[in-house]
Amino acid sequence: xxxxxxxxxxxxxxxxxxxxxxxxxxxEKVKMSARNVDVFYADKQAIFDNSLDIGKNEVLAMIGxxxxxxxxxxxxxxxxxxxxxxxxxxxxxKLDDENIYGKDIDPVLLRARVGMVFQKxxxxxxxxxxNVAYGPRLHGLARNKADLDEIVVTxxxxxxxxxxxxxxxxxxxxxxxxxxxxxxxxxxxxxxSPEVILMDEPASALxxxxxxxxxxxxxxxxxxxxxxxxxxxMQQAARVSQRTAYFHLGKLVEVGxxxxxxxxxAHQLTENYITGRFG
Amino acid sequence: xxxxxxxxxxxxxxxxxxxxxxxxxxxxxVVSFLFLFTLLADITLKAIPAFTQAWVQLDVSFESDxxxxxxxxxxxxxxxxxxxxxxxxxxxxxxxxxxxxxxxELSALVSGGAQxxxxxxxxxxxxxxxxxxxxxxxxxxxxxxxLESDGELGKISEQQEQWIAALQEQDRIKRSFNTTLFxxxxxxxxxxxxxxxxxxxxxxxxxxxxxxxxxxxxxTAIYLxxxxxxxxxxxxxxxxxxxxxxxxxxxxxxxxxxxFISLFGVPxxxxxxxxxxxxxxxxxxxxxxxxxxxxxxxxxxxEAALGLGASKMQAVFQHALPLAMPGILTGAxxxxxxxxxxxxxxxxxxxxxxxxxxxxxxxxxxxVLPVQIYLWADSPERAFTAMTxxxxxxxxxxxxxxxxxxxxxxxxxxxxx
Amino acid sequence: xxxxxxxxxxxxxRFNEELEDLRSKVLEMGGLVEQQVMDGTDALVNGDAxxxxxxxxxxxxxxxxxxxxxxxxxxxxxxxxxxASDLRLIVSIIKTITDLERIGDQAExxxxxxxxxxxxxxxxxxxxxxxxxxxxxxxxxRKALDAFARMDHEAAxxxxxxxxxxxxxxxxxxxxxxxxxxxxxxEIKKAMRVLWAARxLERIGDxxxxxxxxxxxxVKGKDIRHLDSxxxxxxx
Ligand SMILES: Nc1ncnc2c1ncn2[C@@H]1O[C@H](COP(=O)(O)OP(=O)(O)OP(=O)(O)O)[C@@H](O)[C@H]1O
Ligand SMILES: [Mg+2]
Numbered sequence: 001x002x003x004x005x006x007x008x009x010x011x012x013x014x015x016x017x018x019x020x021x022x023x024x025x026x027x028e029k030v031k032m033s034a035r036n037v038d039v040f041y042a043d044k045q046a047i048f049d050n051s052l053d054i055g056k057n058e059v060l061a062m063i064g065x066x067x068x069x070x071x072x073x074x075x076x077x078x079x080x081x082x083x084x085x086x087x088x089x090x091x092x093x094k095l096d097d098e099n100i101y102g103k104d105i106d107p108v109l110l111r112a113r114v115g116m117v118f119q120k121x122x123x124x125x126x127x128x129x130x131n132v133a134y135g136p137r138l139h140g141l142a143r144n145k146a147d148l149d150e151i152v153v154t155x156x157x158x159x160x161x162x163x164x165x166x167x168x169x170x171x172x173x174x175x176x177x178x179x180x181x182x183x184x185x186x187x188x189x190x191x192x193s194p195e196v197i198l199m200d201e202p203a204s205a206l207x208x209x210x211x212x213x214x215x216x217x218x219x220x221x222x223x224x225x226x227x228x229x230x231x232x233x234m235q236q237a238a239r240v241s242q243r244t245a246y247f248h249l250g251k252l253v254e255v256g257x258x259x260x261x262x263x264x265x266a267h268q269l270t271e272n273y274i275t276g277r278f279g
Numbered sequence: 280x281x282x283x284x285x286x287x288x289x290x291x292x293x294x295x296x297x298x299x300x301x302x303x304x305x306x307x308x309v310v311s312f313l314f315l316f317t318l319l320a321d322i323t324l325k326a327i328p329a330f331t332q333a334w335v336q337l338d339v340s341f342e343s344d345x346x347x348x349x350x351x352x353x354x355x356x357x358x359x360x361x362x363x364x365x366x367x368x369x370x371x372x373x374x375x376x377x378x379x380x381x382x383x384e385l386s387a388l389v390s391g392g393a394q395x396x397x398x399x400x401x402x403x404x405x406x407x408x409x410x411x412x413x414x415x416x417x418x419x420x421x422x423x424x425x426l427e428s429d430g431e432l433g434k435i436s437e438q439q440e441q442w443i444a445a446l447q448e449q450d451r452i453k454r455s456f457n458t459t460l461f462x463x464x465x466x467x468x469x470x471x472x473x474x475x476x477x478x479x480x481x482x483x484x485x486x487x488x489x490x491x492x493x494x495x496x497x498x499t500a501i502y503l504x505x506x507x508x509x510x511x512x513x514x515x516x517x518x519x520x521x522x523x524x525x526x527x528x529x530x531x532x533x534x535x536x537x538x539f540i541s542l543f544g545v546p547x548x549x550x551x552x553x554x555x556x557x558x559x560x561x562x563x564x565x566x567x568x569x570x571x572x573x574x575x576x577x578x579x580x581x582e583a584a585l586g587l588g589a590s591k592m593q594a595v596f597q598h599a600l601p602l603a604m605p606g607i608l609t610g611a612x613x614x615x616x617x618x619x620x621x622x623x624x625x626x627x628x629x630x631x632x633x634x635x636x637x638x639x640x641x642x643x644x645x646x647v648l649p650v651q652i653y654l655w656a657d658s659p660e661r662a663f664t665a666m667t668x669x670x671x672x673x674x675x676x677x678x679x680x681x682x683x684x685x686x687x688x689x690x691x692x693x694x695x696x
Numbered sequence: 697x698x699x700x701x702x703x704x705x706x707x708x709x710r711f712n713e714e715l716e717d718l719r720s721k722v723l724e725m726g727g728l729v730e731q732q733v734m735d736g737t738d739a740l741v742n743g744d745a746x747x748x749x750x751x752x753x754x755x756x757x758x759x760x761x762x763x764x765x766x767x768x769x770x771x772x773x774x775x776x777x778x779x780a781s782d783l784r785l786i787v788s789i790i791k792t793i794t795d796l797e798r799i800g801d802q803a804e805x806x807x808x809x810x811x812x813x814x815x816x817x818x819x820x821x822x823x824x825x826x827x828x829x830x831x832x833x834x835x836x837x838r839k840a841l842d843a844f845a846r847m848d849h850e851a852a853x854x855x856x857x858x859x860x861x862x863x864x865x866x867x868x869x870x871x872x873x874x875x876x877x878x879x880x881x882x883e884i885k886k887a888m889r890v891l892w893a894a895r896x897l898e899r900i901g902d903x904x905x906x907x908x909x910x911x912x913x914x915v916k917g918k919d920i921r922h923l924d925s926x927x928x929x930x931x932x
Binding site: 234235238261262263264265270271272274275276277278 | 702705706707708711777778779780781782783784916917918
């Protein structure tokens with residue numbers, strides 16, 4: 001089996017080679033950094049020796065064909081993969097110079113610092129208020145009810161949802177429309193004030209208006225947070241991100257300024273993918 | 280366009296098939312409904328007599344010397360000769376009866392429990408001492424059965440028939456609702472036998488079962504479903520749990536006898552040991568259904584909670600468990616219903632004993648509804664036939680009540696997501 | 697492979713066809729414009745008013761082609777949202793056809809001069825020195841179109857370089873004409889006409905140079921316009 005993986009590895013190396021572009025940033029700009037990360041699901045390798053920096057206050061878009069490991073890579077950044085028993089990770093991932101897979105790192109604390117928004121809106125079957133208040137309550141971020149109210153309201157406002165729901169904070173979160181639910185999930189995530197927000201195809205089920213609202217929100221959130229977003233929409237990646245990373249079969253093929261990736265990608269595989277050619 | 284034609288033709292066939300299938304389904308429902316109806320009707324009809332009781336009116340003289348009592352209180356009352364008082368007042372109904380054999384037949388019309396009844400009445404009304412009171416006492420079960428069956432059943436001699444006719448003339452025989460059925464424990468005498476003992480026994484046993492099997496079962500399910508690593512050992516446990524659900528229940532009884540009673544010395548015939556054994560039996564059901572319920576909770580919710588920094592434990596108890604609750608409750612209902620109707624394992628641990636007293640705790644000897652029914656069905660007295668049917672009816676009502684309660688609970692827990 | 701844009705390798709066959717169609721139309725327009733420049737120069741040099749009129753008339757064709765292709769490009773942008781090389785191709789084409797149309801306009805000017813001059817019975821021999829600059833401007837145009845057809849950025853760089861020759865030629869004509877004018881002020885009017893014609897040809901060279909620069913952008917993704925000494929371009 002490991003032979004098989006090795007074989008696959010060399011094939012891939014021939015096809016892709018070293019990551020093209022600028023995976024690394026100057027030290028002072030780095031928020032998270034991954035070095036030589038491999039991810040395995042049981043015996044199957046899903047991520048092959050990837051290294052990448054994510055800059056402070058930047059939106060990094062991750063694109064690539066289905067099954068290329070974008071979600072897997074994203075989930076290694078806040079150790080969500082820990083919840084999958086067969087998943088094994090090697091390499092090093094740092095958040096502010098601290099190895100998040102280190103022994104003294106508590107994944108629960110890590111996830112409060114690196115929040116996540118999922119592909120499918122997944123509000124809790126609770127009231128809108130309780131959805132947003134869940135994280136702050138969990139971590140004891142509010143000293144009293146007034147504090148909590150404040151957090152809930154500002155989070156909802158920042159997620160651009162407050163005006164739509166201010167009269168029905170007690171209504172169920174699952175009763176909202178898809179786009180509203182997704183914004184609720186974003187509000188829920190930012191209520192914990194994470195430093196990094198990971199988004200896995202946050203707008204994949206939304207209409208253009210809801211998508212635009214969320215993209216606008218991402219742009220605004222960038223001032224305070226670092227954001228990594230997985231998306232299948234080239235236009236979305238082009239619109240919201242400063243840097244774009246292209247993955248192919250578990251390998252990081254190219255990273256670069258979004259402008260450059262979408263006008264003049266350096267790697268043929270990137271070019272083929274974003275222009276809709278046979279790869 | 281000939282495609283359309285073809286589809287049209289096949290459509291006709293498809294619709295016909297569908298109609299046929301619906302018909303089959305409807306037939307099946309009608310048939311099973313008929314069966315159910317027959318069963319219920321039969322049981323109800325048979326049970327009706329058990330809900331009424333015949334009474335005979337006697338003029339009992341509570342004279343101090345006949346009873347051998349000077350005053351009435353808790354201690355002295357048991358020395359009273361109430362049996363004699365009942366007998367003499369019975370003879371007084373027909374003063375011309377003098378033959379020993381006839382006298383015996385006459386007193387056989389009144390329940391053997393009448394003496395206790397008048398004793399209790401005197402205890403309640405001490406001022407009756409030294410007076411003669413008209414009281415209604417229970418008739419013997421033979422008389423009861425004879426009356427209910429319009430003379431077809433019951434061992435009643437011709438002489439007795441005449442007396443009964445005479446008594447009816449004088450309005451000294453009445454029939455009323457049989458409250459004893461619900462207020463007394465078991466007895467050898469059908470007119471004194473009640474289901475309360477078994478009912479309370481069942482309740483206590485089920486309470487023990489419920490507490491044990493839900494806590495242990497749900498905990499096991501959560502551990503296996505969410506925390507346990509996927510390996511040979513957990514696979515092995517899983518297979519065993521599934522197999523356990525298919526083990527004949529009597530085996531659990533044997534196990535209970537060997538382990539709980541012999542090894543741990545839990546008192547036999549008690550609701551505690553019964554509950555323990557029934558827990559063993561219902562655990563697999565509850566574990567399997569709880570696991571299925573937990574599995575059906577959208578993993579995205581757990582992920583959402585974990586992604587916000589909840590620990591696994593918090594994610595489970597705050598999100599997965601509440602959503603799985605309806606499913607878990609369904610499993611519990613099925614398990615409890617099973618336990619409620621179970622007899623075989625309880626026979627092994629002595630819950631089949633003849634117990635008159637209503638149990639007052641899980642450590643009192645007790646019996647349960649199905650076992651009581653089984654005991655009555657086994658009794659020779661004619662009146663117990665109706666009692667058996669009544670017992671079954673009560674068991675069914677109990678079951679329905681329990682299920683409805685669980686359904687109400689489930690409705691409250693049920694939430695959309 | 698380096699220089700090939702694989703415009704026939706999209707998953708969408710329609711897209712392939714649309715791009716191929718657009719590309720061949722650019723070449724067709726290029727051919728037409730080239731013909732116009734040749735004919736315009738010929739008409740002028742040979743004093744052929746008929747040919748001149750024909751050139752003027754044919755310019756509407758060039759204009760129509762530009763409009764049609766602009767529309768196709770807008771449609772492709774709206775429907776396909778091209779990225780990377782596709783995006784560069786569309787952008788280059790939009791710009792190329794603008795320059796081609798301008799070249800067409802200059803050719804039209806040449807044709808118009810020819811008509812005017814022959815009306816006034818001016819002999820054509822004074823314009824013979826235009827043949828030189830014309831052939832050089834045409835060479836730039838041909839090379840640029842050729843580079844576009846083959847997506848050959850090296851050829852495109854050569855074309856851009858060749859434009860310097862056209863500029864030099866124009867300088868030479870300018871000096872020459874100025875001497876004429878100083879020698880014989882009565883010739884000023886005629887000399888001015890020559891100068892205008894030369895100026896048109898010089899502009900044609902510039903537009904052709906622009907086209908070659910678009911080809912470099914198309915192939916390499918680098919904008920080499922307005923780089924004085926093209927050191928960066930050379931590094932390509
Ligand atoms: N829980 C898992 N168990 C086993 N294999 C997995 C698991 N999750 C993902 N994989 C495998 O890892 C590879 C990468 O999957 P991943 O979900 O990261 O892809 P992705 O790029 O996010 O795809 P998509 O765009 O479709 O979401 C795939 O080959 C997938 O089959
Ligand atoms: Mg994914």
